[in-house]
Amino acid sequence: MVDPATEQPQAASQREAEIADRLHDIEARIRAASERAGRSRAAITVVAVSKGFEASDIMAARKAGQADFGESRSRALVRKSEQVGQGVRWHFVGQLQRNKVKEVVGRVSLVHSVDRLTLAQSLGERALAAGRVQRVLVQVDLGSPRDGSRGGCLLDGAPQLVARVRDLEGVACEGLMTVPPQDADARSCFATLRALRDELRSRFPEVQHLSMGMSNDFEVAIEEGATIVRLGTAVFGPRRSS
Numbered sequence: 001m002v003d004p005a006t007e008q009p010q011a012a013s014q015r016e017a018e019i020a021d022r023l024h025d026i027e028a029r030i031r032a033a034s035e036r037a038g039r040s041r042a043a044i045t046v047v048a049v050s051k052g053f054e055a056s057d058i059m060a061a062r063k064a065g066q067a068d069f070g071e072s073r074s075r076a077l078v079r080k081s082e083q084v085g086q087g088v089r090w091h092f093v094g095q096l097q098r099n100k101v102k103e104v105v106g107r108v109s110l111v112h113s114v115d116r117l118t119l120a121q122s123l124g125e126r127a128l129a130a131g132r133v134q135r136v137l138v139q140v141d142l143g144s145p146r147d148g149s150r151g152g153c154l155l156d157g158a159p160q161l162v163a164r165v166r167d168l169e170g171v172a173c174e175g176l177m178t179v180p181p182q183d184a185d186a187r188s189c190f191a192t193l194r195a196l197r198d199e200l201r202s203r204f205p206e207v208q209h210l211s212m213g214m215s216n217d218f219e220v221a222i223e224e225g226a227t228i229v230r231l232g233t234a235v236f237g238p239r240r241s242s
């Protein structure tokens, strides 16, 4: 066994330093990208997607100033949010089944992945019962139907879904989210989502957010108007599992 008085604390503080370094590097890249785009750094939120990483890593990132964290599975969300406790904001970024809604409402600040009306209805019912309003984004799938979805409603259906979600009690639709298809040109996907957001915002002023950009492409997403970037490996390093 490793001596807990020596090796383990050292490993933990090395990990803390690594995550702090990574966040520092991300911050510089975000500043540069927002400057290139003539945008304010303050208009961009980083969500550290901690799927595949443990609560100790989340606490290390929190210590380095990271406040927003995302999970893609409700079970991991429940476990880690209980381990980490107060002082962080949670986001749900994965596909969500209606029977898991009760684990998410009251725990997360923003659900990024509303892709159908029935899910929004469940979220709204649960939130109303708890005396809350659940903030959500509508996830849009920008792939061709043949490519296999990475989640989200089709582009053509998005305006109607947003309009209907808006009409529900207990949910507030504050914007759009996408995960570009594997082989797609990310920049053009981001530009498409932004054009849709602009069009919707002219009718529904609360539709503001663009959750787009991950570790591989967040600078491009910021240039195209992202207000939220979702970063996993850039913050925590390579994932061993998802």
Ligand SMILES: *Cc1c(COP(=O)(O)O)cnc(C)c1O
Residues within 6 Å of the ligand: 049, 051, 072, 093, 094, 179, 214, 215, 216, 230, 231, 232, 233, 234
């Ligand atoms: C895993 C995940 C991310 C983060 O991906 P990285 O490539 O590790 O930055 C972002 N968004 C969603 C929806 C994810 O599932």
